[in-house]
Amino acid sequence: MTGKVLNNRYELFEKVGSGGMADVYKAKCRVLKRWVAVKILKDEFINDEEFLERFEREAYAAGSLNHPNIVSIYDVGREDNIYYIVMEYVDGITLKDYIRQNVRLPWNEAADIAVSILSALHKAHRHNIIHRDIKPQNILMTSDNVPKVTDFGIARASTTATVTRKVDTAGSVHYASPEQARGGYTDEKSDLYSVGVTLFEMLTGTVPFNADNPVTVALKHIEDEPPDVTEYVPEIPKAIDSIIKRAMKKSKAERYDSALQMIADLDHLQKREKMNEDQENQVDPFATKAIEGLEEKALAGKKNNKKDKKIENKVNNSNKTPKTKTKKYVVISAYVILIGVILGGLWLTYAHVVKPILVDLMAPSTPDVEVKNYVGMNIEEALADLESLDLPYIDPVYEYHDTIEKGTILDQKPAPKIKIKPGKDAYTKVEFVVSNGVEEVLIPEDIKFKDYLEVQILLRDELKLKPKEVAEYNDEVAQGRVIRTKPEIGTSVRVGSEVIIYKSLGPKLKDVPVPDLTGFTMDEAKHTLLSLNLSIGRIFPEGRDGYKGKIVNQEPKLGEIIKELEAVNIYFGDEESAVEGTGDGNVIYPGEGRITERIPLPVGFEFGDKIELVVYSTLGDSGQEVLQSRVTVNKSDFPVGVQIPVSPGSTTTIKVYMDGKFQYEKEISID
Numbered sequence: 001m002t003g004k005v006l007n008n009r010y011e012l013f014e015k016v017g018s019g020g021m022a023d024v025y026k027a028k029c030r031v032l033k034r035w036v037a038v039k040i041l042k043d044e045f046i047n048d049e050e051f052l053e054r055f056e057r058e059a060y061a062a063g064s065l066n067h068p069n070i071v072s073i074y075d076v077g078r079e080d081n082i083y084y085i086v087m088e089y090v091d092g093i094t095l096k097d098y099i100r101q102n103v104r105l106p107w108n109e110a111a112d113i114a115v116s117i118l119s120a121l122h123k124a125h126r127h128n129i130i131h132r133d134i135k136p137q138n139i140l141m142t143s144d145n146v147p148k149v150t151d152f153g154i155a156r157a158s159t160t161a162t163v164t165r166k167v168d169t170a171g172s173v174h175y176a177s178p179e180q181a182r183g184g185y186t187d188e189k190s191d192l193y194s195v196g197v198t199l200f201e202m203l204t205g206t207v208p209f210n211a212d213n214p215v216t217v218a219l220k221h222i223e224d225e226p227p228d229v230t231e232y233v234p235e236i237p238k239a240i241d242s243i244i245k246r247a248m249k250k251s252k253a254e255r256y257d258s259a260l261q262m263i264a265d266l267d268h269l270q271k272r273e274k275m276n277e278d279q280e281n282q283v284d285p286f287a288t289k290a291i292e293g294l295e296e297k298a299l300a301g302k303k304n305n306k307k308d309k310k311i312e313n314k315v316n317n318s319n320k321t322p323k324t325k326t327k328k329y330v331v332i333s334a335y336v337i338l339i340g341v342i343l344g345g346l347w348l349t350y351a352h353v354v355k356p357i358l359v360d361l362m363a364p365s366t367p368d369v370e371v372k373n374y375v376g377m378n379i380e381e382a383l384a385d386l387e388s389l390d391l392p393y394i395d396p397v398y399e400y401h402d403t404i405e406k407g408t409i410l411d412q413k414p415a416p417k418i419k420i421k422p423g424k425d426a427y428t429k430v431e432f433v434v435s436n437g438v439e440e441v442l443i444p445e446d447i448k449f450k451d452y453l454e455v456q457i458l459l460r461d462e463l464k465l466k467p468k469e470v471a472e473y474n475d476e477v478a479q480g481r482v483i484r485t486k487p488e489i490g491t492s493v494r495v496g497s498e499v500i501i502y503k504s505l506g507p508k509l510k511d512v513p514v515p516d517l518t519g520f521t522m523d524e525a526k527h528t529l530l531s532l533n534l535s536i537g538r539i540f541p542e543g544r545d546g547y548k549g550k551i552v553n554q555e556p557k558l559g560e561i562i563k564e565l566e567a568v569n570i571y572f573g574d575e576e577s578a579v580e581g582t583g584d585g586n587v588i589y590p591g592e593g594r595i596t597e598r599i600p601l602p603v604g605f606e607f608g609d610k611i612e613l614v615v616y617s618t619l620g621d622s623g624q625e626v627l628q629s630r631v632t633v634n635k636s637d638f639p640v641g642v643q644i645p646v647s648p649g650s651t652t653t654i655k656v657y658m659d660g661k662f663q664y665e666k667e668i669s670i671d
Helices: 049-063 097-102 107-126 178-182 188-204 214-223 239-246 257-281 294-319 322-362 379-389 452-462 522-533
Strands: 010-018 024-027 034-041 074-079 082-088 092-094 139-142 147-149 398-400 407-411 431-435 438-440 466-472 483-485 493-495 498-504 512-513 535-540 551-555 559-565 567-572 593-599 612-617 625-634 640-646 653-656 661-669
Touching: 010 034, 034 653, 049 074, 074 522, 092 466, 097 139, 097 188, 107 188, 107 257, 107 567, 107 653, 178 188, 178 214, 188 239, 239 257, 379 431, 452 498, 522 535, 522 567, 551 625, 559 625, 567 625, 612 640, 625 640, 640 653, 640 661
Parallel strands: 398 431, 466 498, 535 567
Antiparallel strands: 010 024, 024 034, 034 082, 074 082, 092 139, 139 147, 407 431, 438 493, 483 498, 512 559, 551 567, 593 640, 612 625, 612 653, 653 661
């Protein structure tokens, strides 16, 4: 497969991975000049409808997600029996290999990776997509250690009525939730269970449940409680055990409600541990210190200080100069200014910081207000309710959603039943994520009459639509151009929806029998061919200024069937002397002698089994070329004899063409 070019665009360079259902190649996109990864379905699955559905589902599931921690999907296609997905090329290793290289990861790094995975899953879950196969093998680590979730091969929409596919690979069963192990209904919380197992492995270097066969592992997920991480690594925070165990609860009702909840717990743990670490590293200026011999040193110092001061005063008074006194005044002035600045700063601090705090403390306290559950409510109604409760809020964030009506609240912070301070200046403010409805794009109005391939790439790659080709004949639109679309050009359509592009095959041409043109003049031939919607092709002999005389031969022959607009080649003879044409294409001229010239097969030229031989002659100095023979000859029949008209005492020049190419010229004469 290496070296193959798919869709005349993706050149496969090397195989970089292989999974249960597909091989992955590093490839170069010739259009965008970038490296990509091409996942190609294995040959044994191309006739399996279930695997084809699973393969396409991966493309459309991940292709609808745009997130820094999800491997981007660029294209999906088929060439002959090759089904492929084109995705972002990640230059790195899997999280599984990363864990093996490090034996186990520091708890804060493992928490960061888990948060990135959960962020990607939150995006997927918001689009009603459940991954269903989260494991370190499906997490790629870039060269900058950025985790990216890949392989949505068994992803399903969370709105599917019966999602009951049982985990069927030995590698996945170690990370499968109890409901997956039983073959039961899976949802977002099934993915969170798998994240809990993955976090456990990052911290300990091993999975929580292991056994000799997959069935035993599945039973442990259903029946056994996971061990504590701190049994393996005692120095990590004990709180991380609670996070993992909540994610891995047997009952889905006891797990985290969403990926955001688990992110919040991991974030709080990291901040709390960082705060504790900072406090431990601080030096307490008020800590008790041992001071030895304080009383003895103080008593001895008093006597010595009195003597020293007397001696010092005498020396200083004797050495003082006017310059020294000036310097003393400058120092005193600086101290006075510094004290003034300090006092001014203290006053400003009191007026603008301490006083407002004291006023707030002295003011009667405002009771906290409980936040309602606004999810599912219209944003205008929710904001009006917040205004009535005097609760502060920030501008809502809008996200496209395939199923939730525009203006409906999808998520909120703080969570329902949390109490916060009222008032516009309160620190905690309510945040909403609101549905922007189905994402739509406009089918451009300028694509009519454009090249079909150009329009297909525009709709597929830029507008994220699914173009479908329908070819039809059209008398007005050139072949290969766009006639129209369905839905119509200029209308808004949902992103990801199918758009039919009607491509022109050009006018539908009829079959026409070739007329007999022999004996016609040029004007008569033109009129006859145009009346049948045919055209004149090559005219022989070539290079003549005008075409006098009558047509002596034609190609195709009389009665052959050709399509409209096709051309007919015509051959002219001498108007006065050409009296009849022979069946083999020879032309007879009365009153002339004829000799047979044997035409050899030239050396060094490549010919097929059959060769078209054309011979022209020019008699004497007339300059008038006449077609003498035009026949198709078997290669094995050469040399071929051709009759050439020759007048005694004059020279005849012949020109020989084979398969439309000039071969040689020769002069012939007789006494």
